[in-house]
Amino acid sequence: MTPVRALASPWAWQATFHVVAGMFLSVTTGAVICSAAVLWWAAVLSLAEGPTGSWMLRVLYVVVAVVVPLAVPSCVRFFSALQRERFRALLGVDIAAPKYGPGTGWRRSVRLWTASGMWRQLVYHLLAPLLGGLGGVAVVLCWAAPLLAALWSESMSGPRGLLAFGGATVLLFAAPWLARGVAAADTAAARRLLGRDHAEELAERVESLARSRADLVAAEDTQRRRIERDLHDGVQQRLVSLALNLGMARAASTDRSPQDAAVIAAAHEDATAALAELRDFVRGLHPAVLNDRGLDAALSGVAARASLPVQLNVHIGQRCSPSIEAIAYFAVSEALTNIAKHAEASRAEIAAQRVGDRLIIAVTDDGRGGASVDSTGTGLQGLAQRAAAVDGRLTVVSPPGGPTTITVDLPCE
Amino acid sequence: MRVVLAEDSVLLRAGLTKLLRDGGFDVVAAVADADQLLTAVDTHRPDVVVVDVRMPPTHTDEGIRAALVIRRQYPKIAVCVLSQYVEESYATDLLSVDTSGVGYLLKDRVARVSDFLDALRRVAAGGTALDPEVVAQLLVRRRDDPMRRLTPREQEVLKLMAEGRSNNGITEALKVSHSAVEKYVSNIFAKLDLPPTDTDHRRVLAVLKYLGA
Numbered sequence: 001m002t003p004v005r006a007l008a009s010p011w012a013w014q015a016t017f018h019v020v021a022g023m024f025l026s027v028t029t030g031a032v033i034c035s036a037a038v039l040w041w042a043a044v045l046s047l048a049e050g051p052t053g054s055w056m057l058r059v060l061y062v063v064v065a066v067v068v069p070l071a072v073p074s075c076v077r078f079f080s081a082l083q084r085e086r087f088r089a090l091l092g093v094d095i096a097a098p099k100y101g102p103g104t105g106w107r108r109s110v111r112l113w114t115a116s117g118m119w120r121q122l123v124y125h126l127l128a129p130l131l132g133g134l135g136g137v138a139v140v141l142c143w144a145a146p147l148l149a150a151l152w153s154e155s156m157s158g159p160r161g162l163l164a165f166g167g168a169t170v171l172l173f174a175a176p177w178l179a180r181g182v183a184a185a186d187t188a189a190a191r192r193l194l195g196r197d198h199a200e201e202l203a204e205r206v207e208s209l210a211r212s213r214a215d216l217v218a219a220e221d222t223q224r225r226r227i228e229r230d231l232h233d234g235v236q237q238r239l240v241s242l243a244l245n246l247g248m249a250r251a252a253s254t255d256r257s258p259q260d261a262a263v264i265a266a267a268h269e270d271a272t273a274a275l276a277e278l279r280d281f282v283r284g285l286h287p288a289v290l291n292d293r294g295l296d297a298a299l300s301g302v303a304a305r306a307s308l309p310v311q312l313n314v315h316i317g318q319r320c321s322p323s324i325e326a327i328a329y330f331a332v333s334e335a336l337t338n339i340a341k342h343a344e345a346s347r348a349e350i351a352a353q354r355v356g357d358r359l360i361i362a363v364t365d366d367g368r369g370g371a372s373v374d375s376t377g378t379g380l381q382g383l384a385q386r387a388a389a390v391d392g393r394l395t396v397v398s399p400p401g402g403p404t405t406i407t408v409d410l411p412c413e
Numbered sequence: 414m415r416v417v418l419a420e421d422s423v424l425l426r427a428g429l430t431k432l433l434r435d436g437g438f439d440v441v442a443a444v445a446d447a448d449q450l451l452t453a454v455d456t457h458r459p460d461v462v463v464v465d466v467r468m469p470p471t472h473t474d475e476g477i478r479a480a481l482v483i484r485r486q487y488p489k490i491a492v493c494v495l496s497q498y499v500e501e502s503y504a505t506d507l508l509s510v511d512t513s514g515v516g517y518l519l520k521d522r523v524a525r526v527s528d529f530l531d532a533l534r535r536v537a538a539g540g541t542a543l544d545p546e547v548v549a550q551l552l553v554r555r556r557d558d559p560m561r562r563l564t565p566r567e568q569e570v571l572k573l574m575a576e577g578r579s580n581n582g583i584t585e586a587l588k589v590s591h592s593a594v595e596k597y598v599s600n601i602f603a604k605l606d607l608p609p610t611d612t613d614h615r616r617v618l619a620v621l622k623y624l625g626a
Contacts, residue, residue, distance in 0.1 A: 232467065236497050236520075237422040243524035244428045248435065251526040268524065275521045279497065289500045292473045297502035304501075304549035312553045 003173040012176030015183040016139060018090040022128065022186055023136025025086060029079040030129030033072070033122070040068040073112030080121045080194050083128075093187055095195045099204075117197065124193035131189070135182035142175035214323075217389050221326045224286035231282055239278065243271035280305065284333050286326060294319045295359075298329050299350060306336045308347055308365075315353040320412035327386050328352070328361055331394070331408045334379050335363040342378060343367025343404060359410045369402035383408070414537055415459040418443040419450035419476065420495075421468045425520075429463065432523065436530040445469070447479035454483055459490060461537040465520075466496035466503065477503045484510040491536045495520050501550035504543065512617060516542035516577075532577070541577040541620070548572050551623070562604045570597040575620045 006012055043064035080097070087093040098117035112118055141148075149168035196204070246268040250261075283301060290298040296314045303310040319325065332350055339345050345367030352361045373380050373396050383406075384394040392410035416438045420426040423445075430443050438461075442453035446469045454462060462483055466476035480492045484507075491514035494507060504517050516536035522544065523529045532542035552572070563571065573583045584594045598616075605622050 229472070232497055233422075233472075237425055240497075240520045240523065241422075241424045241428045243521065244425070244432060244526075247524040247526040248432060252435075272521055272524050275524075279519075279521075283498070287498060288467065288473065289498065289502065293500070293502050297500060300501035300550040300554060301498065303553040304546065310553050 006176040007173070009176065012179060014090060015176070015179040016143065018086065019132070019136050019139045019179050019182045019186070021086055021090060022083075022132045023140075025082060026125070026128035026132040029082070029125050030133075032075065033079075033125050036068050036072055036075070039064055043068075069113070070110075073115075073118055076118065076121050076125060077112065079125055083124070083190060084194055087187065087190055091183065091187065093191075095190055096201075097194075098196045098200060117194075117200075120193045120197075124189060127189065127193075128186070132182070132186055135178075135185070139175060139179045139182055142171045142178050145169075145171035145175075213389060217323045217327070221286070221323050224326070225291065228282050228286045228288060231278065232288070236275070236278060236282075239271060239275045243268065243275055246271055284330075284337075287329075290325055290329055291322060295325045295328055295352065298325075299332060299352065302329065302333050302336060303350060306348065307340045308345060310336065310347070311349040313349070313351045316359070317354055318412075320354070320359050320410070324359060324390060324392075324410050324412055327390060327392070328359055328408065328410060330386065331383050331406075332361060332363060334383050335406050338371075338378055338380065339363070339365045339367060339404075342371065343369075343402070345402075345404075354412065357412045359408075359412050361408045361410075362405055363407075364403055364405045366403050368400075369398045369404050370400045371396055371398040371404050371406075380406070414461065414534070415439045415441050415457065416461050416463060417441060417450065417453045417457055417459045418463045419445070419447065419453075419468065419479070420463075420465040421445050422465075425465075429523065432526060432529075433463070433533075436526070436533075438530075438533070447475040450479050451482060454487065454490065458487070461491040461493060461514075461533065463493050463495060463533070466494060474503060477506055480507060481510060484515070489514075491515065491539065493518065493533055493536045493542065495523065499544045499547040499550070501547060501554060504547045504551065512541055512621060513539045514541075517547055518542060518544045519546060535577050541575070543576050545572070545576065548575050551575075563601060567597050567601050567604070570594065571601055571619060571623050574598075574601075574616060575623050 043061040047058075047061050047065060084095045084097065087095055098115070098121075145168035146165075149164045152164060246264060250264050250268050256264075283305060287298050287301060289301065294316070296316050299312055299314060303312045320328070332352075336348065336350075339348050343365045345365035348363060348365040350361070350363050352359070354360075371378060371380065373384050373394065380394070380396060386392075387394040387408055387410060390410060392408065395407045395409075396404070397407070398404035414437070416433055418426065418429055418433065418440055420429060420443070426443050426445070430440050433440050441457045441459055444450050444453050447464075450462070450464060462480070464476045464480055466474055468475040476494055476496070480494050483490055483492055488511065492507075493516035494503070495518055496503075497520050499517060499519055507515055507517055514536060516532060518529070518532060522532070536542050552568075569587065570583055573586055578586065580591065580594050580598065583598075584591045587594070601619055605619055607618050607622075
């Protein structure tokens with residue numbers, strides 16, 4: 001960018017406004033804080049040396065000594081908010097305010113002193129009048145250099161006048177960059193001193209990640225429930241009706257040809273088979289009884305459906321949150337499917353119990369063992385991920401030759 | 414035989430009504446939710462009620478709750494509950510009042526028209542008809558109890574007893590001789606420590622033990 005164009009560019013004026021506004025604001029806030037400090041110091045000193053004068057004066061010293069430390073943090077907070085607003089409005093730079101603990105009245109004032117960022121903010125308000133103030137003056141002088149040179153040139157002539165004008169021109173062209181430099185330095189300082197510190201930002205991030213993860217898990221749960229409901233109210237009813245009609249046709253087919261009867265019989269068998277398959281599928285998805293009666297009741301269905309004999313022992317008592325119940329249910333369902341597919345087991349046992357605020361489910365089989373979370377195609381990996389998504393854990397103990405125990409440990413809330 | 418039917422799906426309500434009428438039942442009312450069902454039962458005093466589990470407004474277990482009300486208030490009215498899914502916990506609720514005159518079947522079973530009508534007649538006559546799937550669910554919840562003493566064959570026989578079959582029915586289902594079934598049944602009674610009094614009574618007790626009710 002040419003120096004001439006820079007003079008008229010938006011960024012140059014934006015930075016200049018910011019710097020000039022900062023100069024006035026910083027000097028004012030700095031002055032208020034310094035005055036408060038001086039006032040407090042004077043009051044404390046007077047009290048320490050034994051105050052003279054009327055009793056009202058002594059009361060005043062005490063009031064100042066007590067009130068100033070209580071008022072300063074709120075004051076600093078307000079000034080910081082003003083400064084952050086300046087950055088936001090004039091530069092478009094968003095600086096997140098540090099978090100303050102809860103509390104009211106004097107407790108809050110005391111807590112504010114120990115709050116993270118209070119001392120950093122104080123440093124900014126004491127530093128800003130120096131850097132921002134001097135920088136602001138320098139920027140204003142640069143912009144005004146030609147005017148000043150013109151005013152002074154009356155007393156100058158010849159080479160000195162030329163030199164003054166030359167210098168003033170250089171300063172004028174330097175003004176945009178100087179303004180930008182000061183604004184950048186101010187921004188860097190403000191980000192560091194008025195914003196949140198790294199630990200706070202990380203904590204915030206962890207919190208928001210945990211929240212969005214929980215939302216995702218809940219959303220998936222809701223989705224499954226919706227699909228179950230839609231299938232139940234739609235396709236399943238229609239299939240039952242279809243199978244029913246075919247059943248009635250089959251029962252009534254006395255004077256039909258054998259071919260027709262065979263076709264009807266086949267259609268009837270297909271319809272009932274489709275119903276059974278669909279029911280099995282939805283059972284694995286999210287049975288309605290899980291919401292209605294909880295994990296304990298829902299596990300009966302999944303255990304009974306398994307292709308091998310399953311023993312079920314449930315001691316849950318108070319129910320866990322719906323997402324956790326859904327994950328636990330799905331884990332058992334998947335584990336049993338796995339056993340049927342890979343374990344060559346003759347029987348399995350499900351033990352589910354609530355220990356404090358943990359839900360612990362162990363699925364044991366007497367199969368050939370050798371399973372691991374990492375073995376692909378077993379679905380164990382997916383289960384481990386699901387458990388991890390709610391801060392739970394899945395462990396597999398499966399020595400070669402068996403027995404295999406898959407344990408899912410989930411937080412109840 | 415007079416029937417009140419409660420089913421929220423219009424399609425199935427029509428289908429079931431036709432099925433029952435063709436089967437010789439007199440459908441005196443076909444309603445769409447539990448409240449209407451209770452009103453209809455109060456008005457018509459039918460012999461048997463056929464009720465769906467999931468109905469408005471909450472679509473959870475309205476049918477089961479209505480069935481329980483009917484069983485308590487009108488012990489003479491038999492109840493047959495139909496559902497897309499059978500659940501052991503609902504079955505336990507249903508059987509907790511009384512094990513006679515109660516049925517709990519998957520909706521699929523209605524497609525086996527004559528089997529379903531037989532089961533319904535059995536229920537109306539004071540018998541039980543439990544879906545094999547719900548019986549299987551009740552079985553996985555057995556813990557340390559006399560059930561463990563039964564051989565797999567005896568468990569199978571007991572399961573059929575729980576479904577409401579007579580010895581003849583069991584003979585037919587297992588394709589074994591009538592005397593073999595009688596032997597299994599007496600073994601079951603012995604192993605479950607049921608004294609030799611009235612046979613039918615022991616039968617109910619055996620089923621009750623089996624169901625853990």
